[in-house]
Amino acid sequence: MSALASLDDLVSLPERIQSEVQRAIQRSIKGVEYFSTSGPSLGSTPKDVVHVRGTMHLYHYRPLADEVYRVPILIVMATTNRGYILDMVPGQSFIEFLLKRGYDVYMLDWSPPKPEEKSLGMEDYVLDFIPDCIRRVQQDSGEQDVSVIGYCFGGVLSLLYGAIFPDGPMKNLICFTTPVDFRELELFSSFADRRYFDVDHLVDNIGNVPPEMILSSFEMLRPGSRVASQVQLWDNIWNDEYVKSYRMFDRWATDTLPLAGEYFRAITKDLLWDNKLYNDTMTVGGRAADLSRIKVPILHAVAEHDHIVPYEAAKHLIAKVGSNDKEEVMLKGGHVSLVAGANAIKRLWPKLDSWLCGRST
Amino acid sequence: MADDSKDPFALWRKMMGEMEKGFNTFANQAMSSPQFSKTMNQAGGATVGAQKQLGNLMEKYLLAMNMPSRAQMVDMAERLQSIEGHLNEIKTLLQQMSAVNGMTRDSAAAASKPPRTKRPPQPAGDTKQPPGEKK
Numbered sequence: 438m439s440a441l442a443s444l445d446d447l448v449s450l451p452e453r454i455q456s457e458v459q460r461a462i463q464r465s466i467k468g469v470e471y472f473s474t475s476g477p478s479l480g481s482t483p484k485d486v487v488h489v490r491g492t493m494h495l496y497h498y499r500p501l502a503d504e505v506y507r508v509p510i511l512i513v514m515a516t517t518n519r520g521y522i523l524d525m526v527p528g529q530s531f532i533e534f535l536l537k538r539g540y541d542v543y544m545l546d547w548s549p550p551k552p553e554e555k556s557l558g559m560e561d562y563v564l565d566f567i568p569d570c571i572r573r574v575q576q577d578s579g580e581q582d583v584s585v586i587g588y589c590f591g592g593v594l595s596l597l598y599g600a601i602f603p604d605g606p607m608k609n610l611i612c613f614t615t616p617v618d619f620r621e622l623e624l625f626s627s628f629a630d631r632r633y634f635d636v637d638h639l640v641d642n643i644g645n646v647p648p649e650m651i652l653s654s655f656e657m658l659r660p661g662s663r664v665a666s667q668v669q670l671w672d673n674i675w676n677d678e679y680v681k682s683y684r685m686f687d688r689w690a691t692d693t694l695p696l697a698g699e700y701f702r703a704i705t706k707d708l709l710w711d712n713k714l715y716n717d718t719m720t721v722g723g724r725a726a727d728l729s730r731i732k733v734p735i736l737h738a739v740a741e742h743d744h745i746v747p748y749e750a751a752k753h754l755i756a757k758v759g760s761n762d763k764e765e766v767m768l769k770g771g772h773v774s775l776v777a778g779a780n781a782i783k784r785l786w787p788k789l790d791s792w793l794c795g796r797s798t
Numbered sequence: 799m800a801d802d803s804k805d806p807f808a809l810w811r812k813m814m815g816e817m818e819k820g821f822n823t824f825a826n827q828a829m830s831s832p833q834f835s836k837t838m839n840q841a842g843g844a845t846v847g848a849q850k851q852l853g854n855l856m857e858k859y860l861l862a863m864n865m866p867s868r869a870q871m872v873d874m875a876e877r878l879q880s881i882e883g884h885l886n887e888i889k890t891l892l893q894q895m896s897a898v899n900g901m902t903r904d905s906a907a908a909a910s911k912p913p914r915t916k917r918p919p920q921p922a923g924d925t926k927q928p929p930g931e932k933k
Contacts, residue, residue, distance in 0.1 A: 449805075457807055485893075489886050491879065504916040539916040551879070553872050580914065627830050633839040642850040657829060661821035668814060794918035 463675030476684030480521030482532050487543065488573050492550040492557065492697070493566045495573055496520075497543050501536035506797035508608055509541040509578040511570060513591035516562070516696060517651050520546035522689050522777050523588070529685075531776060534786045540797065541578060545570045545591075550697040555644035557697035559707070560722030563597045571606060582608035584797060588776060589614050589746065593708075596754070597719065599733065600726040609796045610735045611789060613776050614746045617728070617757060618715040619708045621750035624658055629709045636705040640698040648693040655693070658744050686773065715753060728754070734762035736792050738785055740775035741767055764792065 487495040512532075514520040523544070524532040535542050545567065550557060574583050585607050587595030592615025599607055616622060628634065639646070656663055666683070673679040696704075713719035719726040735758055739751045748767070755765040768775060768784045775785055828834055853868075860867055866874075 453805055453807060486886065486890075490883065500912050502916070503912055505912050505914055506916045506918075507914040541914070551875060553876055578914075624826060624829055627832075627835050628838065630832060630835040630839070632832070633836045635839070635843055638843060639846055642846045658826070659822045660825045660829075661818045665814060665818035672811065798917060 460675045464671065467674045467677075467680065468671075476688055477526050477681055479526065479685060479688065480519075480524045481526070482524050482530055482536070484544075487577055488570070490566075490569070491554050492547050493570070494546045494548060495543060495570045496546060497577060498532055498536055500541060501533070502539040505539050505541045506794065507580060508582045508584050508797040509543060509574055509580055510535065510584045510586055510793075510797075511574050512542065512544040513567060513585060513587040513595050514544060514546045515589040515591045516547050516594070516700070517590060517655075517694055519689060519692050519694070520544050522773065525685050525689075525777055526681075529778065529782065531781065531786060534782075534790075538790050538794070540793075543570070543574045543577075547694055549648070549695050550645055552644055555640075555698035558699035559597075559703040561697075562594050562700065563601065563721045563726075564724070567594060567598045568602070575606065581606050584609040584611070584793065586611040587613070587615060589616075589772070593714070596714070596728060596731065596758075597721055597726045599731040600719075600728050601721060601724050601730075603730040603732060607733055609793065610731065610733050611793065612735070612737045612754060613785075614740055614743055614751060614772055615737065615754055616746045616750040617753045618750050619712050620715070621747060622709070623747075625654065626709055628654055628657070629705050631710050634705070636702055640702045644698045646696040646698065646701045648695045651696060652691060652693040655690075655745065682778070686778070690773070715757075717757075728757040729759040731758040732760050734796055735760045735764075736789070737763075737765045738775060738788070739765065739767050740770045740772055742770065743772045743775070745772040 483499045484496040485499065487497050489495075512520070512523065514523075524530045527533060532542055532544070571583055571585075575581060583606055585595045585599070587593070587610070592612035595610060595612065596615065596617075599610055620626060629636070666687075670680070670683050673683075707713045707719060711718070714726075714728070717727050717729070735755070737751070737754050739746075739748055741748070743751075752765075755763050766788055768780075768788070770778075770780045770784065774780050857867055
C-alpha cells in the first residue's frame with residue numbers, strides 16, 4: 438500500500454509543479470493588475486444622511502423590502518473603525534441582508550474627530566450622540582421603539598447608554614464582541630500599564646490620539662500576521678476572489694480612526710485601569726452606568742477565535758445585565774469574520790435575524 | 799489522491815502558518831512583560847514630548863513668517879464646519895420639500911417609506927407565538 442502511495446506521489450508531483458508554474462505566471466500577470474487597479478467599491482448600499490454633527494454621522498439606508506418590521510434598528514459603530522465593514526459589497530453586506538429581510542436600518546458612524554474635538558469625552562458619546570441619534574431615528578421613522586446593535590466598542594457605548602436610560606426607548610439590544618472585563622484584554626492592559634503609560638502626558642500634548650497609534654496597537658496583538666498576510670497574498674494573487682476579499686478587509690483594517698483625546702483618557706483610566714464596567718462602578722457624566730439596570734431583551738454574539746476581544750473579556754456581559762430575556766451565542770470566527778465575510782453570512786446573520794424578527798413587531 | 803504531507807508546496811504553506819503562529823505567541827509573551835511596557839512607553843513619551851516641542855517651534859515660525867497660526871486655522875475650520883452643518887440642514891429640508899412635491903425620482907424614492915407591518919415568518923406547522931411578540 439505504501440509503495441503504491443509513494444508511486445502516486447511521484448506521479449502527481451510533476452502535475453503539482455506544472456500547476457505551481459502556471460500559478461507563478463498568473464501571479465506576475467495578476468500582480469501587475471493588483472497595483473494598477475483599485476479595490477472594490479465599499480459601503481455602496483444606498484443611504485441618506487439624516488444628520489451630521491462633527492464626528493457623528495447618522496445614516497438611513499433605503500429600504501429594500503416592500504414591507505418592514507415596525508421597530509427600526511440603530512447600529513452603533515465602534516469609534517476606532519469605519520462602518521463600511523458592515524456594508525462591504527453586494528452579497529457580502531450585513532446592511533443589505535437586514536434590508537432584504539425587512540428591517541429599517543440606521544447607522545451611527547464616525548468620521549475622524551477634528552483637532553478641535555479633542556475635548557469630546559465619554560459623556561458626549563453616551564449622553565449626547567447616541568440619545569440624539571435615537572431621537573432622530575424616532576422622528577424619521579415615526580416609531581418610539583428602537584433596537585440597538587453595537588459592534589465592539591460600539592457595544593460598550595450601547596451598554597452604557599442602556600444602563601443610563603433603562604426606561605427606554607431602546608427595545609432590544611444586540612452586542613457583537615463587546616468587552617466588559619477589561620483586565621482580560623491582556624495586551625492592551627500591558628501597553629497601557631499605569632506604572633509606565635502617562636495618558637495625561639499623551640492627551641495633553643497631542644490632543645486626539647492618532648490613527649497610526651490605534652492601528653499599531655491592533656497590529657501588535659498579532660505582530661507576525663502583517664508579513665504573513667503579504668506572503669499569503671502573493672501566494673494567492675492568481676485567485677481573484679481571494680484578492681478581492683483581501684483588499685476589502687485590508688482597506689478597512691488600515692482605515693483606522695483617531696480617538697478624541699478626552700474620550701481616550703476616559704477609556705484608559707475608567708476601563709483599562711480601573712475596570713469600572715466590570716466592577717459596577719462606571720459613571721458617565723456623573724450618572725451611574727450599572728449594567729444590571731438593563732432590562733431589555735439582549736443578544737450577545739462572541740467569536741470563538743477573537744484575538745482583540747477574547748471570550749474571557751466578553752463573557753460577563755450576559756451575567757451582568759438585568760434582562761430576563763438574554764442570550765449569548767458563540768460562533769466560529771474572529772473579531773471581524775464574525776460580522777463580515779463568508780462565515781458571517783452563514784452563521785451570525787441568520788442567527789441575528791431569527792432572534793430579532795419576533796422582537797421587532 | 800496524493801497525501802498533502804508529501805506535497806512540498808503544501809508543506810511550505812503549512813510551515814508558514816506555523817511560523818506565524820509561533821512568532822505571534824512568542825511576541826505576545828514578550829509584550830506582556832512590564833519591561834516591554836516600560837520601554838515602549840518611555841520611547842512613546844519621548845516622541846510625544848519631541849512632537850509637542852516641534853509643534854511649538856513651528857507655531858513661532860509661522861507667526862514670524864506672518865502666516866496664520868494653528869489656532870486661527872482651527873477657528874476657520876470651526877466656522878466652515880458650522881456652515882457645512884447649516885448647508886446639510888438646508889439640503890435635507892430641500893430634499894423633503896422636493897419629495898413632497900414629487901420633483902425628483904431619487905428624492906421621491908428616499909421619501910417613500912414601506913409600511914411597518916411586516917410579521918416574522920412562521921415555521922411551517924408551528925402556530926406558537928414568536929419570542930418577544932405581544933400577545
